[in-house]
Amino acid sequence: MLLSLCSASPPSIPSNSRHCLQSVKTLAESISGNRPASLLAAPIESLRRGDWVKLICGASFEDMADVRNLSLVYTLAGVDCIDCAADASVVNAVNDGIDAALEIASVRRPWVMISVNDDRNDLHFRKAEFDPEDCPPDCSRPCEMVCPANAILLKRMSEGDEIQDGSHARGKLQGGVITERCYGCGRCLPVCPFDRIRAITYIRDLATTSALLKRNDVDAIEIHTRGRTTELFKELWTGLSSSIGHLKLVAVSLPDNGESTVATMHMIYSIMKTDLECYNLWQLDGRPMSGDIGRGATKEAVTFAARISSMQDRPHGFYQLAGGTNAHTIDSLRKVGLFRAKNDPADSNALIGGIAYGGYARKIIGRVLRRIPSKHGHAHIEDYPELMLDAIKEAFNLVGPVKC
Ligand code: SF4
Ligand code: SF4
Structure with missing residues (x-):
């Protein structure tokens, strides 16, 4: 099956391609300690340990070929969750990419999250x-x-x-x-x-979102709110509450609104609390839609996390960084003691459960995806093992420092 993913005629695979496929498999399985997928811990354990990584495909990004390939590459790189647009075709593309990755190596299936908004003025939509x-x-x-x-x-x-x-x-x-x-x-x-x-x-359609939440290949939802008022959040939550029964995680993404942020989070949590039967997560969106790759881009996200961390009355739930996150984020978090270093009990109370990578994660893999010759609109990266290996290495450079 593995070979059939990479070539219509397995014997014609050049030896270098076979070597690349084997390298992809070895790399992917090394991050999970070479244990069988069935023995790998669920994504929630990553949040508990503080090494959760989420890929943000983009709440509005709907290029199916890229979404599929990104999902494949980052599943092999060991992400815990893939966050995508609340659209049936996009969810199919994510799951298709995950399934293809599971055919290539013994890795764990990440959770699939859909992103919606409570407010038409949200920049992500x-x-x-x-x-x-x-x-x-x-x-x-x-x-x-x-x-x-x-x-x-x-x-x-x-x-x-x-x-x-x-x-x-x-x-x-x-x-x-x-x-x-x-x-x-x-x-x-x-x-x-x-x-x-x-x-x-635009605003994501409530009926479409409710239908997606009932699918068994959707594990989580993220609600983007600007946090200025909770009325719109309450309206959306009320509309969704009958569809969230089987979810594993509900995330709320909000920007830093200064002093009022924690009070707003408490109000949001009190709205959700009665219906919430799963874990909840706060996505601290330090610099919404930054897409920047420089060290400065990550500063606002880390500052946001540090401020929330200093507050005693934080609302219940896991905390995860987003917005301006990039290759410098882990270093910045370590410097302020918010990232849990492995085997260091002093860090066991560090606030951050993990990191979401969006624009930067897409950009580093996008450079490789652009090298795939497109055939009739379908471009499966596993058909090009050399490129897949390049992409996995790039993805590991980002995911690895959080996981290892
Ligand atoms: S620059 Fe941004 S907003 Fe403009 S077309 Fe590109 S992705 Fe869309
Ligand atoms: S920058 Fe030039 S090409 Fe682009 S939208 Fe404006 S006028 Fe048109």
Whole structure:
């Protein structure tokens, strides 16, 4: 079965590819101590130990091929949870990637989490949009260059090209935002010199979310709230409460709203408490939608965690970092004593149960995924073992320091 994932005709797999497949398997199984998947601890144990890692595919990111491949790579890298858009096709793509990873190596199945919002103005739930016909032909297209998701694709039409109404096309721009790839980071908005780009906000549909929560391949939900008022949260929670019965985890993601943050968390917890039959987690979103890779990007998330940690009256639940998290986050957390070093009892009370990686995690693997030749819209990374090995190494560099 393993070989059939990597080639339609197993004997034709070059020896180097076989070597890469074996290396992927060895790497993936090493992080779990080479124990059979059935003996591996459930993701909740990672939260208890403080080495939980969540991959954020993106609440608005709906490129199925990338979502599937990211899920495959990070399952092999040992993440505990994969957080994705609350959309049936996206959930299918995540589970497809996980299933493919489990065929490759004996690793544990991560939890699948869907992300929803209680507020139309949440930055995670928006898409950029513009009509390229409104763009001046001589625009240098800074929008295209700044987009971290390669979600803007423009082509300057040449002599002989015709647009729909048969009018003269030379010099005009064609293309625009690839909606499924846009995750709403907003970077393109301020760079357009002609103010042509709009942000379209949306709210996830309650009925769709309720149906997804009843699937047995969805384990968790994350509710994004801006935390300014709890009325919208209460409305959403009331609508969802009859669908959360089999969930393993309910997460609430909120930004740092200063002094009022903990009071808001208490109010949210009191809204959820009666219906909550599973674990709960607070996602401390230090720098929402930052997508930055520098050391500075992680500072706000760590500062947020340090402030919450210093408060005695924190609401019940696990705590996890997000927003601006990257390769520097673990070091920063260690410096302020919030990350539990292995075998160090002094750290046993450290607040943070784990880290969620979003834009940075997608970016380091995206560089590898862009090297996959796309065939008829399907691009399975396991068909390219050398690339899969490169991707797994990148993913391990991020996940490994938390886990090992
Ligand atoms: S909002 Fe972000 S992801 Fe979407 S098109 Fe603009 S730069 Fe790209
Ligand atoms: S920067 Fe603005 S005007 Fe230029 S191509 Fe992009 S959307 Fe069009």
